[in-house]
Amino acid sequence: MKRVLVCGAGGFIGHHLVQRLKAEGAWVRGADLKYPGYSASGADEFVLGDLRNQTFVGELFDQPFDEIYQLAADMGGAGYIFTGEHDADVMRNSALINLNVLDTASQTGCRRIFYSSSACIYPEYNQLDPDNPNCAEDSAYPAAPDSEYGWEKLFSERLYLSYARNYGMQVRIARFHNIFGPQGSWNDGKEKAPAALCRKVAEAEDGAAIEIWGDGQQTRSFLYIDDCLEAVLRLMRSDWTGPVNIGSEEMVSINLLADMIAAIAGKALGKRHVPGAAGVRGRNSDNRLIREKLDWEPTLPLHAGLAKTYAWVSQQVSAAQFGIAAE
Ligand code: NAD
Numbered sequence: 547m548k549r550v551l552v553c554g555a556g557g558f559i560g561h562h563l564v565q566r567l568k569a570e571g572a573w574v575r576g577a578d579l580k581y582p583g584y585s586a587s588g589a590d591e592f593v594l595g596d597l598r599n600q601t602f603v604g605e606l607f608d609q610p611f612d613e614i615y616q617l618a619a620d621m622g623g624a625g626y627i628f629t630g631e632h633d634a635d636v637m638r639n640s641a642l643i644n645l646n647v648l649d650t651a652s653q654t655g656c657r658r659i660f661y662s663s664s665a666c667i668y669p670e671y672n673q674l675d676p677d678n679p680n681c682a683e684d685s686a687y688p689a690a691p692d693s694e695y696g697w698e699k700l701f702s703e704r705l706y707l708s709y710a711r712n713y714g715m716q717v718r719i720a721r722f723h724n725i726f727g728p729q730g731s732w733n734d735g736k737e738k739a740p741a742a743l744c745r746k747v748a749e750a751e752d753g754a755a756i757e758i759w760g761d762g763q764q765t766r767s768f769l770y771i772d773d774c775l776e777a778v779l780r781l782m783r784s785d786w787t788g789p790v791n792i793g794s795e796e797m798v799s800i801n802l803l804a805d806m807i808a809a810i811a812g813k814a815l816g817k818r819h820v821p822g823a824a825g826v827r828g829r830n831s832d833n834r835l836i837r838e839k840l841d842w843e844p845t846l847p848l849h850a851g852l853a854k855t856y857a858w859v860s861q862q863v864s865a866a867q868f869g870i871a872a873e
């Protein structure tokens with residue numbers, strides 16, 4: 547039986563990944579500062595602890611793991627990473643986690659490790675035109691990410707690649723482009739645009755207006771969690787190191803994203819554009835490399851993923867309003 551360690555198993559992607567690995571029959575140990583927020587972990591063992599702490603990480607690696615997924619990070623949506631308030635925490639916390647986990651894996655002979663990097667590593671100068679961003683993998687240098695979060699991800703990509711070159715680690719690196727779905731942050735200050743706008747739409751009376759940060763003409767693409775997991779597993783089990791984009795090429799403006807969610811909710815809503823953390827003007831996944839190397843494409847259109855996500859977020863909103871627990 548395959549033995550797997552998931553770091554960040556209490557988080558959005560880590561929690562879903564544990565469920566997927568269990569469904570495949572693996573034995574899974576999860577580690578995180580916290581338990582998953584909305585349903586019990588499916589992990590065989592869930593260890594609470596701080597991955598910044600070397601002693602804790604040493605204890606986690608008390609056995610050989612066939613696969614390690616490193617998803618733990620200090621991260622959030624635009625309202626968390628682009629305000630500048632959390633820069634030092636984000637860089638210190640995530641760098642310490644990566645240094646500890648990777649080095650301990652290497653020293654204990656656990657060779658195969660997945661690292662979750664981000665589209666935020668791409669240079670701001672290629673993401674100024676909302677209609678024509680360039681996020682091809684080979685456009686990462688000369689480096690100019692627009693956030694310290696992006697710089698830490700780029701540093702850690704290089705850290706993992708150096709362990710591959712010097713210590714024979716089997717490293718796999720993905721650059722995620724805005725992953726969304728049920729059981730992600732939706733109201734804790736770390737929520738990204740899909741969940742945030744689902745919440746605002748769910749809370750709004752028909753005919754009211756919801757707040758959008760910026761002019762809403764900034765563009766993004768969003769990948770549904772199930773498609774993300776399929777790509778992660780294909781990458782991990784391939785002989786391709788990456789870094790490679792894992793995202794959708796269905797680029798939309800944030801205004802259109804809000805309209806799609808309002809239509810799903812069956813509400814006629816206006817928009818009030820307000821100042822807010824905006825990040826880059828345009829971003830879209832470029833999937834040419836992953837198509838070529840892994841023969842992978844997203845399967846779920848944005849609208850279908852939003853419908854599933856809206857159903858879950860609106861349930862959370864109703865439960866919070868009535869003071870009852872939601873799933
Ligand atoms: P998340 O915040 O839901 O999960 C991260 C988890 O890491 C959290 O549960 C958190 O408690 C845990 N963690 C943080 N510090 C820790 C510490 N010191 N010790 C132990 N656990 C700690 O985020 P997510 O959306 O699941 O993202 C997973 C990974 O993918 C992260 O590395 C993130 O940067 C990356 N990523 C995600 C997206 C996205 O759109 N979700 C996009 C790009 C990159």
Ligand code: GDD
Pocket residue numbers: 621622623624625627664665666695722723724725737738739740742743757758759760764766800822823824825826
């Ligand atoms: N979060 C949020 N909430 N964003 C909003 C809102 C709102 O209410 N209204 C408008 N936006 C706009 C933001 O200003 C930003 O321009 C855009 O929607 C997308 O915001 P997010 O989804 O929060 O983040 P992002 O796409 O800029 O960055 C995210 O994706 C990266 C990978 O692609 C972050 O989660 C990063 O951590 C991640 O690495």
